Amino acid sequence: MTKSAPAAEYEALDDDDLLDAVVEEFTAICRTGATPQPSEFAARHPRIAEQLIELLPTIAAIEQTKSSSDPTVVHGFRGNAPERLGDYRIVREIGRGGMGVVYEAVQESLGRTVALKVLPQQMLADAKRVERFEQEARIAARLHHTNIVPVFGVGFDEGLHYYVMQRIHGEGWDRRLLHSATKPTAQEAARIGRDAARALQQAHDEGTLHRDVKPGNILIDDQQHVWLTDFGLAQILESDVTATAHVAGTLRYLPPERLHGVSDARGDVYSLGVALFEAVGGRPPFEARSNVELMRLIAHGEPARLRKIDPAIPRDFETIVTKATAREPNDRYVSAAAMADDLERFLQGMPIRAREFGTAERAWRWCRRNRTTATALAAAVLALVLLAAVSTVGYWRTTRLNDDLAEAFVREQASRRSAESTSRTALEALDTVFERFAPRGSWSLGASAISTEATEDLDGALSAGDVARTVTNVTPQTAAALEELLPFYLRLAAERGDDPQIRRQAASAMHRIGLIQAKVGRFEEARSVWTREAALLAELAKEQPSAAGEFALAAAVLDADLGDLERVQDRIPDAKAAYERALEKLEKMDAAQHSFEMRRELARVHLALAQRMHHAEHEHLGPQGPRGREEGHGPPGFDGPPGFGGPLGFDGPPGLGDSNRPPPPPRGLGGPGGPPHERHPFGPPGFDRRPMDGPPGEGPPHDDGLSPDARPPEHAKPPRDDPAELAAHLNAAFSLLEALHKERPNDRLTRLLLARSYRERAKAADASVFHLETADFAESAKLLRALCDESPDLPDYAHELSIALSDFNPRRLPPEKRDVASKFLYEALAISERLTQQFPETTLYVGEQPHILHRIATMQADDHDREAEAVYRRGVKVCAELTKRFPKDFVYAYWETRMRQSLAEFLAGAPGRKSEALAEAERAAALIRPYAEEKNGPPPALPLDDQLRHFVEELKRRP
C-alpha cells in the first residue's frame, strides 16, 4: 500500500520515525508477496542499519507466516544443513523437533552410519550448559539396553553442538501415530510401553532420568523394535530461558511435580503413562488451549478416563494408565519396572497388580484438587461417598454409582472452565446421587414435577421417564446422609448470589429427601423437610412471579405428598385437607400452565380423593369372616384380622397404595384411644418408621387390625365419604389419565395412576364380586405387569403389584373363590419374598410380607388346612425380626402380637393342641402387656391386651 518513498523524504526524520517509516515500507513490500532483502534496506539507511538488520527478518517471518502457503518457511532451516561436522559427513536430514534437527551422517573414520542430532544453538549458549550437556551425554553413552538407542558421543563444530547416536531405521512413535489410519490397540501400545518402561528402569538403575519421555522419543524400527532416545537431554535444556519453548512443547507429558522442580523415576513413569494414554485414547488426558491452562490442569485437574473416551479399551489397560499418570507420585507405580511388569501381565492376560481407584479414592483425589475452588463441593462429594458406603447396595449398583460419580468427575474436569460450570457439575453430581437413591417418580408420583424440570435445565439426560434405570434401596441412613447434602445446595446457591435455579434444585432435593424419609417410615422427618421446602418454594415464587406456574405446581405436588403422608398415618381429615389444598392450587392455575405434568398431578389428586378414606366405609364390607366379630369390639381379628385382610396401610406402596381401600373398621382394636393424630405422640420416633404401612404413597393406613394407629376411635370417626363425590373424583381422574395416556403412551407415572384408577373402580363396583376377577382389575394388573417388565430394576412397581394381588380380605370371600384367591396371594408372596431378599433394609417391602402371610394363613385356617400353622409361624418369625430390629416401635410389637394371637387361635381350634395354643397366647399377651401398662401408652395396646387376657383365661378354663 505504502509506496516506497524517496530516500530524501526520510532524511528529515529522527531515528525513531525513520525506523518506523522504513519498517512500514518493508512490511508493505512483504505483503505484496515479494521477499525484500533486509540487507538492502540496511544499506540504504546506514543510520539505523543495525536495528533494521535486527528487526526486518522478524517482520519478514511474521508476514510470511500469514501469506505463505509453503509450510517449510515456518519451520525449516531452509537450505542450511551443514555438510560436515567434525568426523561426520551429513547425508540427509531425517527429522526435526523441539530439540533440534537429526541428520543421518557417516562417521568417516569408522565408515559407519550414525544419527547426528544438532542442538539448537541458543540452547547451549554458555559454557556451563555445554559442560552439563557433555556430562549427560557421557552418562547416556554408558547406558546399554536393548531398548535404548546407544549414544556414541558428542561433538562441537561450526558453532554447533551435536550428539551422535546409532542410526535407527524407523520412525518416532509420534509420527507413526499421526500417519496411521487407526489408533493402536491397547495390546500394541502395551508392548511398546512395556519395552520403553524396561529401558527406563535400566536408565534409572544407572542413575539417569530421562525427563522427556514422549512418543517422539520412542522410536520404532523396521523390525518393530522399540528404542528410547534422548536421555537426559531435557534436563540441560530446562534451565535455559530460551528453551522454554522446548519444555512447553512437551508440557503435556510433564509430571505435575516437575512444575515444582521435583523429578524422580516416577516422573518418567508418568510421562510414559501419558504417552500410552494419548496413543490409545487418541487425545491427551488433559486438553487445553494454552499452556497456562494446561499447567493448571496438570497441577489440579483430574485426567480423563480412557474408557470414557472409548469403552472398548480394556479396563486393565485403563487401570495401568490411570495408575501411571496419578498426580501424586506416591500413587503411581513405584518404578518403571513395576509398570513394565503390569503391562506384561496385561499382555499375557493375567490379572494386573494395579488397584483400580475406588469411588472413594477418586472422590478424595478430586476433592484435594478442588479445595480452593469449591470446598463445599468437595465436602459434598465426600458425603456422597459416605452415603455410598452406608447404603447397602449390591456390587453392581455400587459399580454403577461409581461410574456415575466418575462420569461427573470427568465432566467436571472437561468443563472446569469456570466457577459456574464447576458448581453446575456439582449440582449434576448431587442430582445423580439423588436420582440414584430417590429416583424421581418412582414412588411418589408428584415427585416428578419440579425435579424433572430442574434437572432438565441442567442436563437433559435425566428425566422422569428415566426411572427404569434407577435403583431404589433406601435406608434410614441413606435419608440422613442425603439430608446432610442439603446444605451444599444452599451453599452453592449462596456462592452464586442466591442463584434461584440452585435454590429451586435445593427445593427439589428436599422433596426427594422427604420421600425417602417417608419410605423408611420416618414421617416426622419427612414432614419437617417438606415444611422447609414449602417455605423455600414460597420464597422463590415471590421472587420470580414469571415462574409462578412452576412453583404453583411444585407446591401442589408438595401438598399432595403431604396428603399421602397424613394418610399413611391415618390422619384422615388432615390427609383430605392436604389433597384439597393441592386440588385448589392446581385448579387455580392458568390454562397456559396446564402442562402434562400439571394435568398428571391433577389426576393424581383426584384419584387420591376418590379413594375411600373413612373407616365407616368398612361397615359395609360385611362381617369379616366366619367368626365375625362385632364391630369394633370383637376380639382382634385373629383370623382374618381385619388388618391383614385390609390391605391398606400396610400395603400401601408408596403412592400406590391401595389407598383405595377403605381402611377396615376399627374393629380389632376395640376402640382405641384418641384419634390417630393424638396417638402419634406415643409412637417413638421409630413408630413412624412403619414402612410397612404406608409408604408415603397414597396408601392409606391399613385398616387392618394390625395397625394400631390405624383407626380413629369410634367417637372420632370422621364423616363418611360421600359416594357421589368419590365417583366424581374417580371419573375426573379417569378422563384426565386417559387423555394423558394418549398423549404420552409411555409415561410410566401416567400408567401407574391409570392402573390404580382401574383398581379403584374394580373395588368400588359391586361388593359381592371378587374384585380381583373384574375386567377393571385385569386391566390394572396388565398395566402394572407391563411396568414391572419394563423396569425390572425398579422395585416399587413390583411392590405395588404384590399389594394389588393381595388386596382383599380372605374372610369375605365365598368359599368357591378361595382357589383363585390363593393363587393371587401366592404370587404376591413370591414378589414380596424377592423384594425382601433384595432390599432387606427397605422396611416398606419387608413389612408387606407378614400381611400377605397372614391372609394366606387365614384362608387356609378357614379351610382347616394344617398348612396354616406353618404359614402363621413364618409370619411370626418375620414379625419377630421386625420387632427385634425396631424394638422401640410399638407397631412391630403389635403386629407380632396379632400374628401370635392368630396362631394361638388356630392351635386352639385344633384337637389336642391346647397347651401349645396357651403358650402362644401367653407369649402374645406378654408382648403387648408392657405397652398396655404404660401410662399414656399406645391406645391400641389396651384392648388387645384385654382380649388376650380373656383368651388366655378361656384356654385355661378349657378342659
Added chain:
Amino acid sequence: MTASVPNSGESLEAKDSASAAGADEARLARVLAGDEEAFTAWFAELRPRLVRMVHFRLDPRLRGRIDAEDVLQEVYVDAVRRRDAFAAAQPMTFFVWLRLIVGQTLVDLHRRHLGAQMRDAGRERSLGGGVSAGTSQSLSFHLLGKLSSPSMAAMRAELSASLTQALEEMNETDREILALRHFEELSNKEVAEVLGIERKAASIRYVRALERLKKVLSAVPGFLDSQTLGR
C-alpha cells in the same frame, strides 16, 4: 491529537495520502450528516480490512462455524443503527469506529457460541477493541497457521503452545501492537488511535515489541530463517 506530534511518521502518511485524507474528511462530513450512500460506500471500502480483523480475532474453535461475511453483515446492520453514536464519539476515524463494532460483535458471537468456554474473557483486557479471544492465542495461531500437513500439525501443536506462552509473557500493549500492526494491518496512526496512546509512543513500543518477538521466535526452532543454526 495529530498536532501534538509534529514529527511523527504522519508526514509520510500525510504526503502519501494527502488527497485521500481530504476525501476522508469530506466523506466523514457526509456520513455524519446521515448520508447513507456515503456510509455504505465507505463501509464497502473498509470491508477487506474488517474481514482481516475478523479472521484474526475469531476463536479458532469457531472457524468453519462462523463466516466472516456473516459477522460483517451483523456489523453493518449494527453500525447503521448506531450512526448517532459515531457522531457522538468524534473525533474518531470511521475505520476505528467500525473496528470497535466488529470487536463488540465478536465478543457477542464468542459468548453466544462458546459460552462458558470463553475463559479468556475476563483475563484479557480487550485492548484490541473489546475482542475477547486471547490475542496471544490468535497471534500464535496465525503465526503458525500454515503448518498444515499432518506431521507439521504435530509440530504446530507444540510450537503453538510455546509461542502462545511466550506471547503471554509479553506486555499486553506490546502484544496488541504487534497484532494490530501485522495481523490487522493497521497503520501506526491507527494503532495509536485504537490504543489511545501517542503515535510516537506507539511506534517506539512497536519496535520494542518486535525485538521481544524476535527473541521469542528465535527460541522456536526453525521459525526464523538461519537463526537457529546460525548459518
